[in-house]
Amino acid sequence: MEQNKSSVIDNIDIEIPLFLEAVFQKYSYDFRDYSKAHVKRRLLHRMSVGRFTSISQMQEKVLRDKAFFIDLLEDLSINVTEMFRDPDFYKSFRENVVPTLKTYPFIKIWHAGCSTGEEVYSLAILLKEEGLLDRCQVYATDFNRKVLEIAKHGIYKTQELDKFQRNYIKSGGKEKLSSYYTLKYGSIKFDQALSKHVVFADHNLVTDHVFAEVNLILCRNVLIYFNRELQNKVINLFHESLIHSGHLCLGSKESLRFTQHEHSFVDIDSKQKIFKKKIG
Amino acid sequence: MNKALVIGTSFGGLEALKTIIPALPADFKLPILVVLHIGDNNNDSFVQYLNGISKLSIKEAEEKDEIKKGYVYFAPPNYHMMVENDETISFSADLKVHHSRPSIDVLFESAAWTYKNRLVGVILTGLNQDGAYGLKIIKDYGGTTLVENPEKAVASIMPKAALTESDVDFVLDLNEISNKLIELSVQDQ
Numbered sequence: 001m002e003q004n005k006s007s008v009i010d011n012i013d014i015e016i017p018l019f020l021e022a023v024f025q026k027y028s029y030d031f032r033d034y035s036k037a038h039v040k041r042r043l044l045h046r047m048s049v050g051r052f053t054s055i056s057q058m059q060e061k062v063l064r065d066k067a068f069f070i071d072l073l074e075d076l077s078i079n080v081t082e083m084f085r086d087p088d089f090y091k092s093f094r095e096n097v098v099p100t101l102k103t104y105p106f107i108k109i110w111h112a113g114c115s116t117g118e119e120v121y122s123l124a125i126l127l128k129e130e131g132l133l134d135r136c137q138v139y140a141t142d143f144n145r146k147v148l149e150i151a152k153h154g155i156y157k158t159q160e161l162d163k164f165q166r167n168y169i170k171s172g173g174k175e176k177l178s179s180y181y182t183l184k185y186g187s188i189k190f191d192q193a194l195s196k197h198v199v200f201a202d203h204n205l206v207t208d209h210v211f212a213e214v215n216l217i218l219c220r221n222v223l224i225y226f227n228r229e230l231q232n233k234v235i236n237l238f239h240e241s242l243i244h245s246g247h248l249c250l251g252s253k254e255s256l257r258f259t260q261h262e263h264s265f266v267d268i269d270s271k272q273k274i275f276k277k278k279i280g
Numbered sequence: 281m282n283k284a285l286v287i288g289t290s291f292g293g294l295e296a297l298k299t300i301i302p303a304l305p306a307d308f309k310l311p312i313l314v315v316l317h318i319g320d321n322n323n324d325s326f327v328q329y330l331n332g333i334s335k336l337s338i339k340e341a342e343e344k345d346e347i348k349k350g351y352v353y354f355a356p357p358n359y360h361m362m363v364e365n366d367e368t369i370s371f372s373a374d375l376k377v378h379h380s381r382p383s384i385d386v387l388f389e390s391a392a393w394t395y396k397n398r399l400v401g402v403i404l405t406g407l408n409q410d411g412a413y414g415l416k417i418i419k420d421y422g423g424t425t426l427v428e429n430p431e432k433a434v435a436s437i438m439p440k441a442a443l444t445e446s447d448v449d450f451v452l453d454l455n456e457i458s459n460k461l462i463e464l465s466v467q468d469q
Binding site for chain 1: 342343344356359362363364365370371372373374375386389390394
């Protein structure tokens with residue numbers, strides 16, 4: 001039995017790279033440089049939900065069934081987010097990034113990996129309160145079109161509203177969160193004036209290129225799923241996209257450690273992972 | 281020989297870890313990875329305190345840390361901590377498991393994938409079922425499992441759940457655990 005179990009597992013470690021290669025060849029979505037434990041956990045979950053006996057069996061399905069591939073995209077993209085996630089970050093952002101933003105006549109912002117958009121609306125609220133929103137252009141991107149649709153509509157369930165309110169207050173919010181949304185049928189809908197300056201677009205950090213020169217990039221809790229090579233590649237992409245002295249904001253557990261650009265940025269807030277691109 | 285030790289605990293866990301970790305020697309052979317449920321609070325003061333009274337180096341894990349002996353890695357609040365097959369640490373902000381992030385199950389399962397039968401898993405005091413499934417996976421891979429005696433644990437739910445889910449190798453009182461771990465750290469498979 002022991003023997004049996006370990007041989008099944010070895011097969012899985014052979015099958016997963018083949019599966020990811022098949023997905024890449026067929027659909028051009030590249031998960032080959034994602035963290036292996038993360039991918040394995042998500043694929044095993046799909047395998048068990050779909051009652052497959054092996055990854056190879058699932059590979060046959062994914063090659064022939066686009067709808068199944070769409071489900072799989074859901075599995076492999078983490079869409080856990082909330083309004084003002086890590087409120088201390090937004091607080092630091094107000095104190096340390098906003099003063100620089102105020103010096104720009106026009107501000108382009110790239111929110112990469114925006115998922116269902118809660119953090120895009122959080123940012124828009126913050127920019128509005130700082131009197132900056134009207135001169136901002138925000139590009140909010142994700143590779144998952146389904147979550148982009150949700151983000152565009154800005155409609156969220158009320159079950160986490162208490163947490164959102166608490167986060168907003170902790171983040172240094174100046175108004176009441178309720179002044180930014182309307183409550184209807186158990187959902188909240190954010191004021192469309194907030195997203196007037198936001199373009200939601202399909203962009204894949206792994207396979208797509210620079211699309212604009214921006215003053216600020218936010219990409220929080222995306223790089224944690226990537227291996228070192230891919231992290232390096234994406235940080236290069238960010239470095240290329242930022243103007244001199246542009247800001248880069250990562251997730252609280254992400255860093256520039258081990259990337260080629262470790263020394264191309266200065267720490268603005270090392271705990272909240274706010275960096276500024278060096279000149280030259 | 282075993283290659284790593286994973287520990288999971290929640291309510292009462294701070295005290296339990298204060299008993300176990302400082303009793304381990306500086307040359308303890310196994311790196312230690314710990315999930316302690318502490319809600320949204322940060323680990324900083326506890327990690328610092330434990331580091332002050334232990335011979336091993338205690339730290340909050342960082343993404344891509346190489347897992348090395350002599351160190352005890354705590355999962356950061358609000359992230360699942362996983363072991364990659366190149367023996368480095370990765371994180372995920374995925375959904376909570378048993379209302380917990382970090383989850384013990386997520387750590388134990390990924391550690392079992394990498395270390396297979398050369399892994400020791402420990403469940404201590406706690407108030408939910410997290411860890412029971414993970415400990416079973418460790419056992420399925422031929423690893424060694426140990427649970428704190430629920431009769432004497434501060435909170436019995438977590439150790440009891442672990443004992444219900446799989447056949448556990450050792451059930452010990454808190455003050456017996458560190459000696460058993462030292463024994464397991466040098467024992468041939």
